[in-house]
Amino acid sequence: MIYTYNELLGSINQRLSTLDILKEPKRLYAPIEYTLSLGGKRLRPVLCLLGCNLFSNEVKMAIEPAIGLEIFHNFTLLHDDIMDKADIRRGKPTVYRKWNESIAILSGDEMHNLSVCQMLKVPAKSMEKVLGLFIKMVSDVCEGQQYDMDFEDMEEVKMEEYLKMIYLKTSSLITTSLLIGSVIGEASKEQLLTIQTFGENLGQAFQLRDDFLDVYGDPSTFGKNIGGDILCNKKTYLLIRALELSSMQEKERLSTFLNDTKQSKEEKIRNVTNFFTHIGVKEDCTLAIERYTQKALSALNNLAGIEENRKAELKNLAQQMLVRSN
Secondary structure, three states, X not given: OOOOHHHHHHHHHHHHHOXXXXXXXXXXXXXXXXXXXXXXXXXXXHHHHHHHHHHOOOHHHHHHHHHHHHHHHHHHHHHXXXXXXXXXXXXXXXXXXXXXXXXXXXXXXHHHHHHHHHHOOOOHHHHHHHHHHHHHHHHHHHHHHHHHHHHHOOOOXXXXXXXXXXXXXXXXXXXXXXXXXXXXXXXXXXHHHHHHHHHHHHHXXXXXXXXXXXXXXXXXXXXXXXXXXXXXXXXXHHHHHHHHHOOHHHHHHHHHHHHOOOOOHHHHHHHHHHHHXXXXXXXXXXXXXXXXXXXXXXXXXXXXXXXXXXXXXXHXXXXXXXXXXX
16 A cells, blocks of 8 residues: 555654553643644654665555654753754744753653664564664764754864765654664665655755745744844854855854844844845755755666656655745
């Protein structure tokens, strides 16, 4: 049987609703229940099931590790929000704001533990490969986050450094979600390499779209405050590319917008956004997202031994990277 994205999303949400999370002590587990109840795209667990469904009709084999990937992803958000001092996540107060930093750290740690427990529920024949992929991904995410923090203290970040960072921090989890499902579905080594290429490019497109939406998105659909990256001078694709495209005079102007402490938050966001648009970064970022999306689609088209109708949901998902609003 071939499943749709929405059917698999329903399976994920149903399984999440049956998790036994509300245990004692309440202030450890209540933030976990709160986080998972906020919804979200559930992109990573659905990708895991779609990866499995490419090669097998038995997607139930992948449901438990898929849940583990969603729990792990949300664990990273708990800790990210502390490091980024973010107030809003999915339109609601972040865990450290609703409770406090210490509770958010400890609840995040327990979510990491719960994600590992879920990974141990994979079929025995897939266990070694799945755990290997999961462990490598965890290291990637930690390395990517450290690079991201290092960039805060660097005056200049090259584009290749930034693209490596977002691969580690974002694309690796997206790619691993697909690979874990594909391994459980018994994909061949050659097929796994093709899936990896698809996932890596999908992940890069996803993160660049995130960068784009932080500046040009609609707050009512994005789920976070617009302009957060601008306010903290975060080295995103848009800022790095703006510096690459600017003359010396334009760089000085941008530096003024970024560092003038007399302007209000609203003025800073407006000034930097207008500069990005003027210098051509809005269009440039859109084209970069399109390039990564086309690379992902090309890899999927080259996936051997799989009927086209089994690829349809992943193709649709890749194309959504160009227009998603949250």
